[in-house]
Amino acid sequence: TQLLEQSPQFLSIQEGENLTVYCNSSSVFSSLQWYRQEPGEGPVLLVTVVTGGEVKKLKRLTFQFGDARKDSSLHITAAQPGDTGLYLCAGADGGFKTIFGAGTRLFVKA
Amino acid sequence: EAQVTQNPRYLITVTGKKLTVTCSQNMNHEYMSWYRQDPGLGLRQIYYSMNVEVTDKGDVPEGYKVSRKEKRNFPLILESPSPNQTSLYFCASSLNSGHISSGANVLTFGAGSRLTVL
Numbered sequence: 001t002q003l004l005e006q007s008p009q010f011l012s013i014q015e016g017e018n019l020t021v022y023c024n025s026s027s028v029f030s031s032l033q034w035y036r037q038e039p040g041e042g043p044v045l046l047v048t049v050v051t052g053g054e055v056k057k058l059k060r061l062t063f064q065f066g067d068a069r070k071d072s073s074l075h076i077t078a079a080q081p082g083d084t085g086l087y088l089c090a091g092a093d094g095g096f097k098t099i100f101g102a103g104t105r106l107f108v109k110a
Numbered sequence: 111e112a113q114v115t116q117n118p119r120y121l122i123t124v125t126g127k128k129l130t131v132t133c134s135q136n137m138n139h140e141y142m143s144w145y146r147q148d149p150g151l152g153l154r155q156i157y158y159s160m161n162v163e164v165t166d167k168g169d170v171p172e173g174y175k176v177s178r179k180e181k182r183n184f185p186l187i188l189e190s191p192s193p194n195q196t197s198l199y200f201c202a203s204s205l206n207s208g209h210i211s212s213g214a215n216v217l218t219f220g221a222g223s224r225l226t227v228l
Contacts, residue, residue, distance in 0.1 A: 035217075041221055042202070042220050043217075043219050102150055
């Protein structure tokens with residue numbers, strides 16, 4: 001069974017700090033996605049990475065896919081209260097099954 | 111607006127009383143899926159459907175049924191709900207074919223249905 005482990009599970013930081021969230025697996029994924037979920041809503045896609053070593057930037061968010069396509073990281077620079085939410089990584093197995101990590105709950109204090 | 115619509119958004123019911131959570135998407139997506147979200151466990155797949163009349167079990171299918179008679183609809187049926195099915199449920203859809211850069215495998219989620227079984 002493929003598993004995705006996210007760390008940390010919970011993160012509370014001050015506005016302006018930097019942070020990194022990790023998503024790790026022993027399995028290889030054909031692609032990996034990051035979603036953000038806010039209370040009362042469904043997850044919303046932030047980014048998809050498909051190539052080992054790929055780095056994508058979305059404003060203050062930087063996403064990296066590991067060279068072996070088994071892990072990924074999300075780095076947020078100068079976090080803002082609007083970044084507060086649940087961040088989920090999700091891996092596709094090459095078919096159409098998507099496996100989700102348990103999520104990292106981020107709280108950014110003003 | 112492209113969206114996935116779930117109903118009801120909130121439901122409190124009692125053990126054994128059959129219920130259906132509806133899901134409809136207006137994006138002509140072939141793939142649809144149901145997930146449940148529980149604290150510390152993330153999103154776990156219940157059932158999915160690759161296209162009309164094609165459904166398959168996910169990781170936690172026990173106690174649930176689904177049907178896919180039309181492309182846009184994918185209802186989740188709990189024939190005899192039990193308290194361990196108390197959870198937050200999400201329906202999602204995506205394109206089935208094409209490269210991921212064109213949107214294949216990218217899930218669009220509904221807003222969720224919070225179910226409590228007493």
